[in-house]
């Protein structure tokens with residue numbers, strides 16, 4: 001039966017309409033769809049899906065509540081282990097996690113766990129949650145960074161009764177959820193609501209505050225969690241990469257998402273998009289940059305990637321949406337130089353063709369140059385999305401916190417750094433990872449901080 | 461949120477404001493800067509901490525009316541609050557006992573050098589301060605600088621004060637007069653470049669403070685990149701001070717021009733807004 005092969009797909013806005021604005025693309029389940037999808041779940045005694053979830057949500061339990069028509073209760077169930085369900089339901093790579101391990105995969109389509117999570121979160125966000133206050137007099141903990149790692153760690157510690165203060169250097173709370181992932185994939189209203197929830201747990205959040213030296217913090221706080229996230233973007237290392245018209249994806253997305261450059265000049269931060277845009281790279285960040293370019297009015301957008309389709313690291317779903325919206329893929333192609341026009345603006349990209357050789361350390365086949373295959377592409381905007389290093393600030397200013405040669409903070413299996421009382425997780429440890437792995441780290445760190453403080457006799 | 465405690469204009473287009481920012485004042489060192497967002501819709505703009513008073517918990521900023529966001533900043537009055545201010549940012553200037561040091565400031569850079577001159581003098585250096593502007597009216601911070609410098613030399617384009625000509629002439633003379641161990645130059649790009657060309661021949665280490673474009677100013681976006689010694693360096697977290705003899709000034713200038721046309725549009729928009737606000 002056809003129905004068994006697929007899970008219920010969320011309604012989506014049609015391409016012609018959605019590429020003209022920044023509104024969200026998938027529209028979420030109707031109540032009817034959600035209940036039907038939830039009823040497909042076998043309610044396994046030994047649920048394999050949970051093993052695929054980095055924050056260990058009791059998946060069958062929340063799905064059962066949805067099947068019973070109790071979405072708000074389902075949301076509370078999820079929030080026992082995950083403070084940000086509306087975010088995860090949207091941006092988690094579910095197909096590689098909970099949905100991949102769902103038992104139904106053997107015969108049919110797995111349960112659409114992410115879509116159900118999103119549905120539950122939506123139902124709940126319409127109701128008010130009871131604010132909780134942490135026990136006065138208990139130990140104080142400082143969290144550096146308000147991305148998913150920091151927010152999760154802060155929320156979990158507050159639930160345990162600690163006094164938690166989050167310090168965020170930017171003027172908006174949420175880290176990459178705010179400045180990186182675009183509105184049409186993760187509405188900022190949703191992020192704000194989830195932040196509100198973390199605040200309602202008693203967490204204090206201070207924006208516009210850069211933490212410099214951790215030693216200073218340790219005088220006032222009994223433990224510190226570092227979730228300072230992603231840092232400087234990688235560049236191509238080719239001639240012409242500093243020409244006007246060449247952005248890093250971080251810069252481009254920060255202008256548009258954080259500073260709302262798509263509303264220029266009402267918002268004063270400018271962004272310039274040309275007619276023909278080349279995005280270098282094929283991860284989630286590249287797909288986002290390509291789709292934002294279309295929405296800003298680019299006529300033609302290319303994804304230029306040095307490996308082949310099978311190696312593209314972005315989520316399938318996002319690649320599909322990208323293609324639906326008209327982005328073209330130049331695979332097995334690598335840029336080697338950028339050239340300016342008379343005014344100095346970038347106008348041409350020289351590339352060479354690649355082919356795949358032996359597998360490298362990551363297990364992916366290594367791209368090698370095809371001799372004599374150089375060619376030039378006319379373009380007027382280049383967006384480089386080939387990854388980034390961890391944020392440099394904390395490591396530069398705190399030699400006591402050991403880092404690896406890529407600039408990531410070194411932690412043990414329970415998120416402790418080389419400095420006693422200081423823990424870390426998320427992109428500052430892993431380089432570029434995912435929202436949910438950052439949250440998993442934050443969660444583990446919260447547990448470990450609790451143990452550490454109990455051992456030190458600092459807990460009431 | 462930081463309240464503006466005082467505000468005055470130093471020259472037709474240059475303003476000085478003092479704001480309450482105890483946490484920033486407590487940590488500020490010479491050569492560091494803040495990021496200011498003067499209104500919800502404004503850009504994040506970097507401005508040097510021209511002075512700070514740890515006891516009073518205040519910092520002083522001196523800025524030139526350059527475009528839309530600085531225009532919004534000029535519209536804020538004493539008692540009003542700056543919605544967002546972040547700092548101190550950037551690597552502090554290297555302050556040691558070098559010996560005889562020449563510090564050159566041009567344009568609004570005249571104010572930016574004040575904390576550096578003050579710190580160098582306190583560290584026991586003989587500081588010769590050279591300032592340059594188009595005319596006398598644009599010379600700011602003269603009394604403050606004269607107090608902390610051994611010698612204060614002035615050049616103006618029109619000769620209305622001090623030497624008629626460029627700061628580089630005074631710099632060449634200062635070097636000729638007696639050996640100089642270090643030069644620091646802060647101001648418009650052509651001025652910094654000219655100073656570097658001059659000291660390169662003389663083999664004197666020269667530090668420049670680069671005013672690249674910035675966005676987050678915390679090491680995330682990469683817009684502040686500039687070629688230094690053939691490599692990309694990031695001014696917000698590795699600067700703003702760099703060895704001027706290694707800086708690719710052409711790269712810097714071309715990147716600074718990226719948004720010229722849109723900056724004009726933004727400024728026109730703000731002018732209209734402010735006209736509406738003022739009736």
Ligand SMILES: Cc1cc2nc3c(=O)[nH]c(=O)nc-3n(C[C@H](O)[C@H](O)[C@H](O)COP(=O)(O)OP(=O)(O)OC[C@H]3O[C@@H](n4cnc5c(N)ncnc54)[C@H](O)[C@@H]3O)c2cc1C
Pocket residue numbers: 091092093144145146147148149150167168169170174175176177180181182209210211212227228229230253284285288391393394425426427428432433434435436438
């Ligand atoms: C465009 C884009 C799309 C993505 N899409 C997906 C996706 O679809 N699915 C997915 O799972 N992942 C995605 N990711 C990756 C994911 O967003 C990150 O892995 C995740 O946000 C990391 O979380 P974090 O909490 O470690 O850090 P971040 O989210 O980077 O947050 C760190 C915060 O710390 C602040 N900070 C840094 N230093 C200091 C300091 N010294 N003092 C105070 N504050 C400081 C920063 O300003 C920032 O707000 C995407 C990333 C990008 C850029």
Ligand SMILES: Cc1cc2nc3c(=O)[nH]c(=O)nc-3n(C[C@H](O)[C@H](O)[C@H](O)COP(=O)(O)OP(=O)(O)OC[C@H]3O[C@@H](n4cnc5c(N)ncnc54)[C@H](O)[C@@H]3O)c2cc1C
Pocket residue numbers: 493503505506507508509522523524525526527528529530531568572670671672673674700716717720723724726727
């Ligand atoms: C570390 C650092 C410290 C700075 N300190 C000071 C200071 O103490 N006082 C001060 O007046 N300015 C300072 N600047 C420059 C200041 O940030 C810019 O003047 C400001 O961003 C202009 O914003 P705007 O929106 O008003 O004008 P915009 O519309 O952005 O720009 C208007 C004009 O100024 C030019 N411009 C834009 N950004 C810069 C820049 N960063 N440097 C030079 N020219 C620029 C543009 O090319 C354009 O012609 C500093 C810059 C940096 C990077």
Ligand code: SF4
Pocket residue numbers: 052053054055056057059082088089092093094097098099113114117436
């Ligand atoms: S948080 Fe992510 S992995 Fe866990 S259940 Fe939700 S979608 Fe699946």
Ligand code: SF4
Pocket residue numbers: 040041042043044047048049050059060101102103104111113
């Ligand atoms: S593995 Fe699949 S079917 Fe089993 S409980 Fe989890 S979601 Fe339901």
Ligand code: FES
Pocket residue numbers: 673674675676677678679680681682683684685694695696697
């Ligand atoms: S301003 Fe963004 S990295 Fe320097």
